[in-house]
Every structure is written in C-alpha cells, then in structure tokens.
Amino acid sequence: MTVPFQKYHGTGNDFLIIPADEYVSNRGALAERECDREEGVGADGILYLALEERFSPPRVVMTLVQPDGATAPMCGNGARCAAEWAMRRTGADSVMIDTQAGTLRADRTDGDITIEMGTPTFDPKAVPVRADEPVFEQEIEGLEVTMVNTGVPHAVAFVDDVDDIDLEAVAPPIRYGDEFPAGTNVTIASPDGSGGFDQRSYERGVEAETDSCGTGAVGIAVVARRLGRTDADPVDVHPPGGHLRVSFNDRGNATLTGPVEHEFDGEVAIKSPTEL
Ligand SMILES: N[C@@H](CCC[C@H](N)C(=O)O)C(=O)O
Numbered sequence: 001m002t003v004p005f006q007k008y009h010g011t012g013n014d015f016l017i018i019p020a021d022e023y024v025s026n027r028g029a030l031a032e033r034e035c036d037r038e039e040g041v042g043a044d045g046i047l048y049l050a051l052e053e054r055f056s057p058p059r060v061v062m063t064l065v066q067p068d069g070a071t072a073p074m075c076g077n078g079a080r081c082a083a084e085w086a087m088r089r090t091g092a093d094s095v096m097i098d099t100q101a102g103t104l105r106a107d108r109t110d111g112d113i114t115i116e117m118g119t120p121t122f123d124p125k126a127v128p129v130r131a132d133e134p135v136f137e138q139e140i141e142g143l144e145v146t147m148v149n150t151g152v153p154h155a156v157a158f159v160d161d162v163d164d165i166d167l168e169a170v171a172p173p174i175r176y177g178d179e180f181p182a183g184t185n186v187t188i189a190s191p192d193g194s195g196g197f198d199q200r201s202y203e204r205g206v207e208a209e210t211d212s213c214g215t216g217a218v219g220i221a222v223v224a225r226r227l228g229r230t231d232a233d234p235v236d237v238h239p240p241g242g243h244l245r246v247s248f249n250d251r252g253n254a255t256l257t258g259p260v261e262h263e264f265d266g267e268v269a270i271k272s273p274t275e276l
Pocket residue numbers: 013066072074075076077078152153185203204205206210212213214215216
C-alpha cells in the first residue's frame with residue numbers, strides 16, 4: 001500500500017505534502033521514517049492538508065508533523081507551501097490556512113507567497129518561558145537571548161556574524177533549557193550590511209539547523225524592531241536557503257513573503273495499518 005505525496009520547499013525549508021484524507025494510521029512514525037535524509041525521502045516535516053473548496057477564498061486545514069513525530073502549531077514556510085499547493089489546485093490567488101495558531105490569509109504577490117503571521121508576542125506566558133516579565137537580551141549559553149512567540153517559540157540572539165557560531169553546539173542547551181517548558185527554536189541573526197539580517201535557525205522537532213525558518217525570520221524582524229536595530233519595512237531576512245521579507249501593519253501584525261517551489265511527486269510505502 002502506498003500514499004502519494006508532493007514535495008515543496010520555501011527557501012529551502014522542505015516538506016512532503018499528503019492530502020489529509022489519505023489513510024495514515026501513524027503519522028508520527030511516517031514522519032520519523034520519511035523525513036530522514038538518508039533512509040527516507042528527506043524533509044523538514046510532513047504537511048497534511050485538507051482542502052475545502054466550497055469557501056471563497058478556499059480554506060486549507062494544515063497539520064505539520066515534524067521529523068521527531070510530534071506536531072507543531074505553526075510553520076511560516078510550511079504555510080506558504082500549503083498556500084501554493086492549494087492555489088495550484090484551485091486556481092485561486094488567495095487562500096485561508098487554518099493552523100493551530102489561528103486562521104491566516106495567504107496571497108500570491110508577484111510570484112511569491114505572502115502569509116499573515118499574526119501578532120508576535122513577548123508575553124512570557126504565551127511564549128512560553130518561565131519568567132515574570134518579558135525576556136530581552138538575557139545571557140544564556142553565551143548568547144544574548146530575547147524570547148518571542150511568532151506562532152511558535154523562538155530564542156532570538158543577535159551576533160556579529162552568524163557564520164562564526166557553532167549552532168549545532170550552542171543551540172541544544174537553549175532548546176532544552178529549563179526556562180522553556182515547551183522547548184524553543186533557536187534563531188541567530190547578524191546585520192547583512194544592507195539594512196537586513198542574515199539568519200540561521202536550529203529547529204525544535206527537526207532537532208537540527210534548517211535552511212530556512214519563517215517564524216524565525218519574523219522573530220528576527222520583531223526583535224530587531226523592539227531593540228531598535230531597524231525601522232525598515234519590510235525587513236529583509238536571509239536564511240541560508242534564500243530571501244524572505246517581513247512586514248508589519250500599524251497594529252503590529254506581521255506578514256511573511258518569499259518564494260515557494262514544487263520539487264517533485266512520489267509515493268511512500270505504508271507497510272500495514274499497525275506499522276504506519
Ligand atoms: N520551519 C518552520 C517552523 C516549524 C515549527 C518549529 N520547528 C517548532 O517546533 O516550533 C517555519 O518556517 O516557521
């Protein structure tokens with residue numbers, strides 16, 4: 001028995017997309033196996049998408065299962081990939097994406113996909129981080145960390161040059177720090193010399209650095225504005241996999257813009273209902 005998938009990426013953050021009505025009895029086990037870059041297809045997660053075409057604009061219910069087998073409430077690049085997938089199926093240039101972090105509108109803009117990212121928050125209960133007050137530039141593991149939730153938690157730190165940081169060594173103690181009851185993604189940024197920022201992110205659930213992280217890019221932009229490091233709009237952010245732009249409206253709601261690519265289609269084996 002097999003299940004069809006389509007592979008998409010947003011600035012290098014890559015996902016297998018499986019229609020949610022395909023029967024997969026153990027989504028966590030399938031993600032652990034097929035996201036593995038040596039043993040499986042290789043990806044940063046599996047997006048299960050349920051398209052509801054009766055609405056205008058069409059709606060997509062998105063569930064992201066990460067390589068560790070757990071779900072994540074939000075994924076900026078995943079939501080942009082989900083939007084492109086739904087737009088190709090429906091011919092629409094706007095869709096609504098239902099995530100655990102809220103319903104977000106996505107639009108095609110000059111060939112890129114722009115997604116609403118909600119209102120980032122520093123509220124310690126919402127991040128969540130064990131603190132009475134918002135955490136700004138607190139020294140943890142040698143980094144000056146600011147805690148923000150942009151749909152998921154990010155520990156954001158500015159450094160002189162992201163390429164000088166051994167992220168695989170520095171990030172895990174923060175990602176698993178006692179301060180963070182739900183864990184955290186770890187995102188570092190440095191000035192790119194043109195008013196924007198270079199980005200590297202170590203992702204919870206992937207447990208490794210990814211080529212791009214949309215919620216991390218929004219985290220860099222909102223923290224940079226809060227710390228007075230930029231007043232640009234949009235804020236240009238350069239993860240290893242490409243170029244993202246983050247904008248804010250006057251109520252502080254963020255949008256994330258960047259390219260999405262369809263890579264290839266395939267099928268994954270489902271050995272038996274009890275195995276996968
Ligand atoms: N790559 C994503 C973020 C996915 C969720 C994250 N790993 C978590 O567990 O919080 C993005 O583009 O935002």
